[in-house]
Amino acid sequence: MSTGSVLDRNGLTALPLAEKIRRSKEIIQEAISKFGLDKLVIAWTGGKDSTLMLWLFRETCREMNMTMPECIFIDEGDVFQEIVDHVGQVGKIWDVKVNVLKNTDVLSKAEKLGDIIRVAELNERNRREVQRIGFAGEEFPFEPESMVGNHLMKTIALSMFIENNDIHAVATAIRWDEQDARQTEGYFSVRHAPEHTRVHPVLHFRERDIWDVIHDRKLPFCLLYLKGYRSLGAKSSTVRFSDLPAWQQDLENTPERSGRGHDKEMIMAKLRDLGYM
């Protein structure tokens, strides 16, 4: 089935859950046969979507009588302890190998958020990357969700892993209904520098579907969702707007990622209301 047009995407998003699961397993099978088990990794953030994706990989591999591909977990230096716990526990029970990816060079220069990192003290690779994204300053604060921080801590940590291990494909759990920027993504998407393919097996799931499958199949999930978080990112930039468990919130009419990295937009809106922007 094509994912090219809005109609195709709407059709896929409207499928019954059992069909959605079947569709995801097909994508996973296709990815495994295309790239092979040792050239494909699963990006597991510990969030609900990637935990569901991991379960889908597990089911598919069980049915195909194969071992699981390995997982990668990016530690950008500001991870919720609850996420670390969840990944540790579930990884053990499901018997998956988790590679923790870090930009150790940057991490070694900062003890806590907000610490100033001097560009000149970084290694050659990181200095080159800072330059490549057009940052002209001599120093920047250690904040994983800032432009420089995000690039070095997440993008470069992943790039280096791909290069060093000759990885050809990375499966990530993005969804069409998550945010507008993702609505034109396909199941397989080629990326450059470094060259690899992104595989998106759960693109057609809606937020509600994710929770329905999790509850229906009694899958584990990170406790932060029980406390009201709907979407998990870096600790310092993720907030919740409700005390209700994520799945009991108004998923259809309120934005999923509003608690995440959107502080800046919210501050700007408040300042604008007072005439400061």
Add this chain to the structure above:
Amino acid sequence: MLNFHQKKKKKVVILGIDGVPCSLLRNLVSRGIMPNLASLVHEGALSEMTASIPEVSSTSWTTFMTGVNPGKHNIYGFMDLRKGSYEYRFPNSHDIKSDPIWEIIGRHNKRSIVINVPSTYPARPLNGILTAGFVALDLRKATFPESAYQYLQNIDYRMDVDTKKASQSLEAFAEDIDQTFRTREKALLHFFDNEEWDLFIGTITETDRLHHFFWSAYEDDAHAMHRFFIDFYKKIDALIGAMAQRCDKNTAFMIVSDHGFAAIKQELYLNAWLREERLLKFRKEPPESLSDIHPESKAFALDPSRIYINLETRYPSGSVKKEDYESIRALIKDSLQKLSIDGEKVVKEIFFKEDIYIGPHFESGPDLVALPHRGYDLKGSLNKNVLFGRSIFTGAHTRDDATFFLNRHLNIQKVNIMDVAPTVFELMGIEYNACDGKSVLYG
């Protein structure tokens, strides 16, 4: 100098009233609208105070809480630029580089309650309780410790007025101000009565919101919101009374505001002015952000009145060479001083950064800051094509005419917002000499 016995156990209470000019309080006192304040004024000293530069809440309250100038505390406004870029960033409590009063006295085993002081978000742990003021986004992150959050959550505490309502309906906005004030007052008195503390700071920000949108209602008794405006100050007076009544003779009671207010005559759009002077241009029209700045630009402005020279060494599209820095600043100062509207000068004074800032964070400060005459509001908007205009706002900040009150018979000549923190230290008998201001008790 304080006597030894006074050092024993001195408590300090500060009521912050955001954006309340001293002249307004004097006026309402003389008209019998604020009887509680009137009787306090008999027993103490009420004085005009000078605010920070720029005269904006984030900078002024940070100056209040640290007793130092922005060159040391590092907060020059609600927004700043990421170092080496034109990307806006929004400083928060972690960007404040000097210790606030409560962290200093906390090291002397003194406990503080700090409610709704702007620029304290997210809450930094302290010996005591803090719930942050503007721009606070999430009550849990705004509040330390967790038990205080639980209490505030239970009473439906409102962090701020929903200012969007001001453009929708007068009644809804008025109701929102009242509701926010009610939960604020409730929380304030709850912590006042039920917690141990040595320093209590409670700030009301509803006043500033009211003034921005409805300053005209104060001056015009035919205005639909006039009654509400006056009644709101009666409520403020009732809170002043409730707090003063709870203070014994040994407790110092202060009232402090962070800037004054005046009726807006015109807003002046500094970036539009810089463009007209051919000192600023953009690569595309209209610019989407400051990053669209053309490399030939000499300067740009940020809210509320800060001008930055587009130095080659400082910004990605910077082109001004170090040797031209002084001549461009002089040119801007000279031209801006001449600016007038309907024959009236707009800018009262222009400061170079070295005239007003000193300290380790001097570099991040603006190269020039303009201080407008009363009634002119200097804005950093990027998209204005005209020099002057009016908006929904009817009040503009003033640097002079902020408020300082202390329940001591003092002859206060001149007080600056930097003087508040050292006064608190002296009242509490704590030696701390790192402030730029000086205690008003020295006279």
